[in-house]
Amino acid sequence: MTLHLPSIPDAVTGDLAAIGRFAAARGWVPATSGNFSRxxxxxxxxxxxSGIDKGAIGASDLIVVALDEPLPAGVSAETPLHVARYRRNPAIGAIVHVHSVAATVLSRADEGQGSVTLHGFEMHKALHGFTSHETDVQLPIFSNGQDTEALARRVEAALPDDPPVPGYLLSGHGLYAWGATMDDARRHLEGLEFLLQCSLEERRIR
Ligand SMILES: [Zn+2]
Structure with missing residues (x-):
């Protein structure tokens, strides 16, 4: 049992409030969806x-979770997906999750292929480790599930230790992205969202 949970530093609250405003302004977290952690x-x-307006996150909207303890009450239902990523990779400092239209639509359209393949975009270089538009970005897609503990186990079993793309899609649901810092996670989120929006637009005009 945890006797002493750390308090949340103001910088952490500030980071989470800022990413919430950023995502809400873009319409990526409608109807209190999405979740963010650091x-x-x-x-x-x-x-x-759970259930808060992501565009107006304050200190009272955040909960501290111990990575090796049972989850406290009131956290987002998708907390197991965050915890599993942090446990897997100590270098991850922030995880962001949104329910955007592009992520939701393309994850359904390409679920049968197991990934959305993005090809030829300069924006590939927003992703850690990508240095050229010529390297395909393959964003994995996992089928959705309401048992998020089981879903987290399924996702982590399928992901390699060091995934080439810092994110994945849940079909009909949304996008997860992460990074060493909140700035990295936000850049990955914005880059992947841009790529998904481009892919969606291209399919529309084809
Ligand atoms: Zn979600």
């Missing part, structure tokens, strides 16, 4: 509560 220390994260 590492507080090696064993703890701060994550958004």
């Amino acid at each position: 590492r507080v220390d090696a064993g703890h994260i701060a994550i958004t509560r």
Whole structure:
């Protein structure tokens, strides 16, 4: 049992409030959907509560979660997906999740192929490790599930230790992205969203 949970530093609250405003302004977290988290220390994260407006996150909207303890009440239902990523890779400092139209539509359209393949876009270079538009970005797609503990196990079993793309899609649901810092996670989110929107537009005019 955890006796002392760390308090949430103001910088962490500020990061989570800022990413919430950023995503809400773009229409990526409609109807209180989406969730955001940031590492507080090696064993703890701060994550958004369930059902809050992601465009107006304050200190009281965040909960500290110990990565090796049972989840506290009130956290987002998708907290197991965050916790599993942080446990898997100690270098991850922030995880962001949105329910955008492009992620939702393309994850359904390409679920049978297991990934959305993005080809030839300069924006590939927004993703850590990508240095050219000539390297395809293959964004994995997993079927959705309401048992998020089981879903997290399924996702982590399929992902390699060091995934080439810092994100994945849940079919008919949305996009997860992460990074070493909140700035990295936000750049990955924005880059992947841009790529998905381009792909969606191209399919429309084809
Ligand atoms: Zn979600």
